[in-house]
Amino acid sequence: MKSGREEQFARLWQILGPKGIELRVGFKFNSPHSKHEFDFAHLRSKVGIEIEGITRFGRKRSRHQMPTGYHNDCTKYNLAIEIGWVPLRYTQEHMDKDPDHVIQQITKVITCRL
Numbered sequence: 001m002k003s004g005r006e007e008q009f010a011r012l013w014q015i016l017g018p019k020g021i022e023l024r025v026g027f028k029f030n031s032p033h034s035k036h037e038f039d040f041a042h043l044r045s046k047v048g049i050e051i052e053g054i055t056r057f058g059r060k061r062s063r064h065q066m067p068t069g070y071h072n073d074c075t076k077y078n079l080a081i082e083i084g085w086v087p088l089r090y091t092q093e094h095m096d097k098d099p100d101h102v103i104q105q106i107t108k109v110i111t112c113r114l
Contacts, residue, residue, distance in 0.1 A: 045113035
């Protein structure tokens with residue numbers, strides 16, 4: 001686990017997620033030597049889950065908000081789609097305001113792709 005946001009998501013999945021759908025943590029989706037990694041992934045359905053590190057205004061900006069970080073994220077997501085993955089992206093606000101919806105949406109997308 002890399003961040004508190006990712007740890008929070010892992011707890012939410014454990015509590016609210018459907019039994020029998022396991023997620024891999026820190027999955028390198030292009031190759032074992034790739035720098036491209038999903039925070040969480042369901043391998044059979046090729047659904048990747050990203051817990052974005054965007055910070056609220058007034059705090060230190062994350063690398064995702066800087067031009068190079070944003071560019072790298074776009075490259076990563078486009079490559080994932082090109083090779084058949086569906087990346088789902090969530091912010092802290094998603095998890096705070098409606099964690100049930102986050103888990104339900106991920107479950108629905110995984111189920112539709114099996």
